[in-house]
Amino acid sequence: MADYRIPFSNRSHLYTDAEIDLVTGLMRNAKSLTQGVHQQTLETNFSEYLGTNYSFAVCNATAALEMAAQLCCFEDGHEVIVPAHTFTSSAYPFLKHGAKIVWADINLETGVVDAAELEKCISRQTKAIVVPHLYGYGADMVEIVELAKANKALVIEDVAQAIGVKVAERKLGTFGDIAVFSFHDQKNMTTLGEGGMIVVNNERFADVIPMLRHNGHCNYEMEREDYWLPAMGDLAVPMLEGTHLWPNNFCLGEIQCALASELLKRVDQINVEKRKRAIKFIDGLRNQSLLQFHRVNSERHNYHLLVAQVSGGRRDQIIRALAYNYGIQCAVQYYPLYRYPFYQSVGLGDAFCPNTDLFFDSMLSIPFAHSLTDSQIEFVRAAIQEVVDSV
Amino acid sequence: MADYRIPFSNRSHLYTDAEIDLVTGLMRNAKSLTQGVHQQTLETNFSEYLGTNYSFAVCNATAALEMAAQLCCFEDGHEVIVPAHTFTSSAYPFLKHGAKIVWADINLETGVVDAAELEKCISRQTKAIVVPHLYGYGADMVEIVELAKANKALVIEDVAQAIGVKVAERKLGTFGDIAVFSFHDQKNMTTLGEGGMIVVNNERFADVIPMLRHNGHCNYEMEREDYWLPAMGDLAVPMLEGTHLWPNNFCLGEIQCALASELLKRVDQINVEKRKRAIKFIDGLRNQSLLQFHRVNSERHNYHLLVAQVSGGRRDQIIRALAYNYGIQCAVQYYPLYRYPFYQSVGLGDAFCPNTDLFFDSMLSIPFAHSLTDSQIEFVRAAIQEVVDSV
Numbered sequence: 001m002a003d004y005r006i007p008f009s010n011r012s013h014l015y016t017d018a019e020i021d022l023v024t025g026l027m028r029n030a031k032s033l034t035q036g037v038h039q040q041t042l043e044t045n046f047s048e049y050l051g052t053n054y055s056f057a058v059c060n061a062t063a064a065l066e067m068a069a070q071l072c073c074f075e076d077g078h079e080v081i082v083p084a085h086t087f088t089s090s091a092y093p094f095l096k097h098g099a100k101i102v103w104a105d106i107n108l109e110t111g112v113v114d115a116a117e118l119e120k121c122i123s124r125q126t127k128a129i130v131v132p133h134l135y136g137y138g139a140d141m142v143e144i145v146e147l148a149k150a151n152k153a154l155v156i157e158d159v160a161q162a163i164g165v166k167v168a169e170r171k172l173g174t175f176g177d178i179a180v181f182s183f184h185d186q187k188n189m190t191t192l193g194e195g196g197m198i199v200v201n202n203e204r205f206a207d208v209i210p211m212l213r214h215n216g217h218c219n220y221e222m223e224r225e226d227y228w229l230p231a232m233g234d235l236a237v238p239m240l241e242g243t244h245l246w247p248n249n250f251c252l253g254e255i256q257c258a259l260a261s262e263l264l265k266r267v268d269q270i271n272v273e274k275r276k277r278a279i280k281f282i283d284g285l286r287n288q289s290l291l292q293f294h295r296v297n298s299e300r301h302n303y304h305l306l307v308a309q310v311s312g313g314r315r316d317q318i319i320r321a322l323a324y325n326y327g328i329q330c331a332v333q334y335y336p337l338y339r340y341p342f343y344q345s346v347g348l349g350d351a352f353c354p355n356t357d358l359f360f361d362s363m364l365s366i367p368f369a370h371s372l373t374d375s376q377i378e379f380v381r382a383a384i385q386e387v388v389d390s391v
Numbered sequence: 392m393a394d395y396r397i398p399f400s401n402r403s404h405l406y407t408d409a410e411i412d413l414v415t416g417l418m419r420n421a422k423s424l425t426q427g428v429h430q431q432t433l434e435t436n437f438s439e440y441l442g443t444n445y446s447f448a449v450c451n452a453t454a455a456l457e458m459a460a461q462l463c464c465f466e467d468g469h470e471v472i473v474p475a476h477t478f479t480s481s482a483y484p485f486l487k488h489g490a491k492i493v494w495a496d497i498n499l500e501t502g503v504v505d506a507a508e509l510e511k512c513i514s515r516q517t518k519a520i521v522v523p524h525l526y527g528y529g530a531d532m533v534e535i536v537e538l539a540k541a542n543k544a545l546v547i548e549d550v551a552q553a554i555g556v557k558v559a560e561r562k563l564g565t566f567g568d569i570a571v572f573s574f575h576d577q578k579n580m581t582t583l584g585e586g587g588m589i590v591v592n593n594e595r596f597a598d599v600i601p602m603l604r605h606n607g608h609c610n611y612e613m614e615r616e617d618y619w620l621p622a623m624g625d626l627a628v629p630m631l632e633g634t635h636l637w638p639n640n641f642c643l644g645e646i647q648c649a650l651a652s653e654l655l656k657r658v659d660q661i662n663v664e665k666r667k668r669a670i671k672f673i674d675g676l677r678n679q680s681l682l683q684f685h686r687v688n689s690e691r692h693n694y695h696l697l698v699a700q701v702s703g704g705r706r707d708q709i710i711r712a713l714a715y716n717y718g719i720q721c722a723v724q725y726y727p728l729y730r731y732p733f734y735q736s737v738g739l740g741d742a743f744c745p746n747t748d749l750f751f752d753s754m755l756s757i758p759f760a761h762s763l764t765d766s767q768i769e770f771v772r773a774a775i776q777e778v779v780d781s782v
Contacts, residue, residue, distance in 0.1 A: 033584030062640030193424030193644030249453030253584030
């Protein structure tokens with residue numbers, strides 16, 4: 001089936017006239033198209049939005065995770081705990097930068113990791129813990145940070161799917177030592193399809209990130225008489241805790257940065273609208289027991305994605321019915337990372353994560369982009385109702 | 392001096408109404424904002440433009456160089472020859488991926504490396520040669536490829552500054568095994584400030600690049616009954632010559648890809664206009680002997696940058712006079728890489744490259760963006776005339 005009436009991968013959201021005009025205006029009049037004033041403004045705006053000190057725009061969230069992995073300064077034997085139920089980018093950058101991955105299981109009800117599951121994975125070698133706030137739901141950050149502190153482990157929040165979400169009245173991304181955000185096409189705000197942020201809570205990390213992001217470029221510390229001598233700018237190896245880190249080029253263009261600042265003004269509204277829709281959708285399917293949703297009517301969930309657990313081994317049957325009879329394309333996420341040939345071929349194919357297996361094998365992810373109209377969403381809901389009534 | 396009448400870093404070019412409308416239209420109507428049809432179309436268009444088989448859009452040219460370095464599959468002891476007179480991204484990705492850098496000198500007249508200089512650096516350990524076509528001038532690719540073949544070395548063309556330029560009637564980027572292009576803010580075509588391409592000449596490389604670029608994602612080889620089983624897509628370690636390569640996320644968004652396709656239609660025209668202006672500029676400064684330009688009135692030079700050698704140790708004096716008396720900001724490029732703390736701290740601070748030293752110490756780079764008006768360019772030319780007449 002090539003053409004679905006409701007494909008799974010719709011654009012997350014449309015752009016307002018003001019957002020389009022902003023881009024048009026900058027295409028005409030911006031003095032610089034990269035590494036300029038709009039990046040600085042975005043970083044200030046983002047820190048203010050989040051309630052943090054140090055934010056840095058990057059080309060995508062994987063780039064942010066690569067830098068997060070670098071900031072960990074892994075040494076031989078260091079371990080990083082990552083739930084096996086997540087997108088691959090939450091995991092592979094840490095392998096790439098020298099850590100051993102220890103797979104954590106998830107909480108079956110929430111679909112995200114919790115302190116109890118993480119605690120089982122802690123060892124004296126644990127250097128960092130990665131916490132992906134999947135689907136838009138905020139993990140138990142208070143307990144997780146407490147556990148990490150007691151074990152001197154860094155906490156890296158993967159907030160790619162959960163911008164604006166709050167736990168204990170605090171926005172996600174402010175709990176961990178490092179947090180990453182995504183402005184990818186599918187996220188609740190997108191900077192023309194690709195983009196991201198890395199946020200850190202301390203100056204040591206903040207000092208080194210600009211060099212990690214932009215080819216090792218740095219300013220001269222000395223006063224110079226001539227701006228071109230000894231050279232236009234300096235170039236040094238980013239150093240952290242005595243470790244040489246390699247630079248990268250992870251820059252995000254000015255137009256995308258300016259657009260992010262603009263979108264930041266309404267991402268909370270998008271979150272509210274998605275949550276309202278999700279609650280209505282879930283409540284509208286109350287008279288059935290085949291699908292169990294994770295219903296959270298608070299700022300702790302932005303319903304980036306709308307997913308359900310299907311009981312009785314009926315998941316595949318339901319997806320087929322929705323696809324063939326209604327043209328609705330559902331998805332299934334996230335394949336336990338240890339099942340992929342990628343992780344198997346690097347010795348990470350074994351894991352005991354029963355919840356991860358069960359969650360994946362019975363989960364259903366429903367098309368739920370903000371760009372879908374109310375009637376499209378209702379069409380999907382009604383179709384699901386018909387399908388569950390008939391199986 | 393904060394505000395120059397003519398700063399050095401102007402935008403390379405403005406956008407036409409058609410280009411702006413294209414972006415606006417996609418912001419309104421694109422079905423997907425990344426990894427879609429516009430990327431595929433751009434890659435087809437780019438291969439056709441260049442006369443090659445395999446082109447892949449990436450987020451910037453450094454990312455392309457990182458992948459180029461990965462494709463070399465360096466083993467212990469392998470060397471890569473890089474001219475020390477280039478932007479740092481032509482060099483550091485190769486270090487990062489395990490090669491030892493051997494600094495080549497440049498030809499003093501052209502400012503780029505040639506076969507004679509490269510030959511001095513060849514050893515039995517040489518795995519690859521990096522050839523940056525700096526300033527928009529095409530290096531002697533016929534001789535360089537011959538030398539590389541005789542020594543079984545890969546050739547990597549860094550065409551960041553020289554898109555559309557021809558040597559021996561063939562476009563740059565079609566000579567080497569791998570070539571990289573930049574769509575950065577300062578280049579003759581820019582995809583909203585950041586962007587790039589990697590081009591390869593063989594299927595072995597082409598097969599692995601999509602996985603290197605996009606997190607190791609790949610399609611299932613088997614026919615599948617259900618699109619979501621075993622998972623929505625597969626994930627494997629990119630393999631080349633028995634070597635495991637790490638994936639990255641170097642994707643370029645759809646709007647930027649579509650814009651690149653559109654810009655490709657007029658980049659030759661931009662090149663022609665810049666060359667015409669450069670020749671007029673150079674010829675308009677004929678009655679002086681202080682500045683020597685590299686005058687090439689053919690498709691072998693696109694005058695991405697307009698640079699001169701200043702004789703008599705007068706370079707800094709001229710820059711000061713232009714800055715303070717006329718508000719014209721010149722630049723000085725490229726600081727010999729071995730002089731930077733970055734390369735010194737990784738044991739690459741020593742080199743015998745007299746031309747590289749001399750070229751840098753006496754060079755002047757004149758503001759020359761396509762976005763400058765004819766009268767701004769004439770203002771710069773006349774100012775230089777006055778300054779050289781007075782010193």
